[in-house]
Amino acid sequence: MRVAFVSGNRELLPDAAIPIGILSVIANLPKRHEAILIDLCFEDTPAEALAESLGAFEPDIVALGMRNIQNADYSGTSNTLAYYDQLIGVIRSTTEAPITIGGAGFSVMPAELMKRLLPDFGISGEAEEAFPALLDRLEAGLGFDGIGNLHRLGDGDVISNRPAPGFLDMSTLSPADRSLVDPRYYERFGIESLQTKRGCPLRCDYCTYPIIEGRVGRVREPAAIVDELFASLEQQPATSHVFMVDSVFNLPKGHAKAVCREMIDRQVTIPWTCYANPLGFDLELAELMAEAGCAGMEVGADSGSDEILTRLRKGFTTEQIRNLHRLAAQVGIPDCHAFILGTPGETFDDVLRTLDFIIDLDPFSAILMAWVDDADALDSAAAREREKLRESILKRLEEHKTEFPWWSIPALGVNYDAKLFDLLRANGYDGPLWRHIRGLVPAATDKRR
Ligand code: B12
Known part of the structure; x- marks a missing residue:
């Protein structure tokens, strides 16, 4: 079949992200199909x-x-649904070909998005097997039962197939072909995406990652990961940085260490960053990461209150956040901790406790966000109550922004805005830009308490 893949994503903040998911689906499509990638990013x-x-x-x-x-930067997020409505309208008016939608965003709430966007089919979660299965059925004119996670509209409602009985074995998948990628991703942003595993075992209260990837950790062979990295660097030589797109790079820890060892043995020199979790973070891992070229860790610390961390089911304590920070500083890896202030049930005192914690921790970088609850759209009384807390949080952050000018506060446009980022890139700063801001703030370290 002739398959037109369309990458709708146009988000450039904090960086443009290559459509690694679509590339993986294309790489694993049986060769008898002819595929093109239409990327709308630029x-x-x-x-x-x-x-x-x-x-x-x-x-x-x-x-x-x-x-x-949505852009989900907790600055009063803007959603992209109207834009996807428009794309579907364009597709319908250009071709009679059926439309299948998929991707991480779609997977978060497939039934709702089927009803809203009205494509012919939707596939939630990983699609390297389900999408070719759908093509087979369409070619053969057969029904759609048994294709895991396939959604379609029928009788005015959404018919959703059950998930496939198991997740994909990562060792059976072909790696993405970066020669299909618009070179502007690399020329303008320089960032490659690389996946070392799928699945997130954590149970953080609000997080959607396990819905997208499942909880079962499925690791890739370290040698295959480094092979893919070298191939991608050859295909896109303007790459200056790699982002490990795993939900959490360092879980399971043994695999993270094995990946680092492989990178060290094969002399990978390109810097990389990842999401890291305080759980089980140890010195050996920190040292291996540093030696393998890790140039930054993004940590979803979320709160500086143990009570709130428990309520959010983060599975780690403030002491473990401190431990990660200490080890990162010891081996020279900059750490960027994201905090979400005002999560459901939090009081202003809890927020102040978190702010004190951040000041005391003094991570290399901190991103501070004020919680926006999607559910408030349905409950105006809760929304008003929360809006008051949000206003107090932002007022307090306004005061802190001059004292800690290297913190990023997306809701106030502080160290998180397109113009600043363009300027930094134009001046040769690369990779995730939070890594550079502290160094550019005069005497940032004098502010330490
Ligand atoms: C790594 C990551 C980042 C990194 C990306 C680094 C990089 N250079 O690639 C960074 C930190 C930059 C980032 C930023 C943002 N991210 Co992000 N990110 C992720 C994460 C953890 C992994 C994404 C990934 O690459 N996965 C690996 C690939 C292989 O998987 P995949 O894309 O899901 O593809 C599979 C399936 O979805 C499916 N599929 C994919 N495409 C298609 C298409 C079709 C037709 C079909 C059938 C199937 C299909 O098959 C693929 C293979 O199995 C996800 C959460 C998660 N665990 O999925 C969030 C996630 C995608 N991000 C999200 C968001 C919101 C953002 C930001 C807007 C947040 C912000 N303001 O900073 C920005 C936007 C950046 C951008 N340019 O788009 C949301 C999106 C959903 C939502 N709520 O809107 C997610 C789901 C997290 C969440 N909050 O729930 N992100």
């Missing part, structure tokens, strides 16, 4: 570009990737 007029490419290719099916539903 198009000035995405609707026209899409219509033109579809018109020229005449697909049998359009596979639309939806990575983000």
Whole structure:
């Protein structure tokens, strides 16, 4: 079949992210299918570009990737649903080919998005097996039962197949081909995406990662990861940095160490960053990461109160956050901790406790966000109550922004805005930009308490 993959994502903050999920689905498509990738990220007029490419290719099916539903920076988030409505309208008016939607954003709430966007099919979660299975059924004119996580509309409602009985074995998957990627991702942002495993075992209260990837950890062979990295660097030589896109790089710890050892043995020199978790973080791991080129860790610390951490089911304590920070500082890896202030049930005193904790911890970088609860859209009384807390939080952060000018406060546009980031990149700063801000703030360390 002729398959037109469309990557709808146009988000450039904090960096543009290559459509690694779609690339993986393409890499694992049986060769008898002919696929193209229409990437709308850098198009000035995405609707026209899409219509033109579809018109020229005449697909049998359009596979639309939806990575983000919203920009989710807790600054009063803007959602992208109207934009996806528009893309689907363009596809419908250009071709009669059925539309299948998928991707991390879609997977977060597939039934709701099926009803809202009205594609013909949706696939939630990983799709390297489910999508070719759908093509087989369409070709053979058969029904759709048994294709795991397939969604379709019928009788005015969404019919959702059960998930496949197991998750994919990562060792059976072919790696993504980066020669398909628009080189502007690398020329303008320099960042490659690399996955060392799928699945997140954690149970953080609000997090959607296990919905997308499942909880069962499925690791890749370290040698295969480094092979993919070397191949990608050859295909896209403008790469200056790698982001490990795992939900958490250091869980399981043994695998993270094995990946680092492989990188060290094969003399990987490109710097990389990852999401790290305070659970079980130890000196040996920190040293291996540093030696393998880790140039930064992003940590979802969330709170400086043990009570709130327990309520959020983070599974670690403030002492473990401190431990990670100590070890990171010891081996010279900058750490960036994200905190979410005002989560459900939190009081202003809890927020102040977290702020005191951050000041005392003094991580290399901190991102402070004021919680926005999606559920408030349905409950106006709760929304008003929460809005008051949010206002007090932002007022307090306003006071801190001059005292700690290297903190990022997306809701106030502090160290998180497109112009600043463009300026930094134009001046040669690369990778995730929080790594550079502290060094640019005069006498930042004098502010330490
Ligand atoms: C790593 C990561 C980042 C890194 C990316 C680094 C990089 N260079 O790639 C950073 C920190 C930069 C980042 C930023 C953001 N992220 Co992010 N990120 C992730 C994370 C952890 C992994 C994404 C990934 O690459 N996965 C690996 C690939 C292989 O998997 P995949 O994309 O899911 O693809 C599979 C399936 O989804 C499916 N599939 C994918 N496409 C398609 C298409 C079709 C047609 C089909 C059928 C199937 C299909 O098959 C693929 C293979 O199995 C996810 C959470 C998660 N665990 O998934 C959040 C996630 C994708 N991010 C999210 C968000 C919101 C953002 C930001 C907007 C937040 C912000 N303001 O900072 C930005 C946007 C950046 C951008 N340019 O788009 C949300 C999106 C959903 C939502 N709530 O809107 C997620 C789901 C996390 C969450 N909060 O729930 N992110």
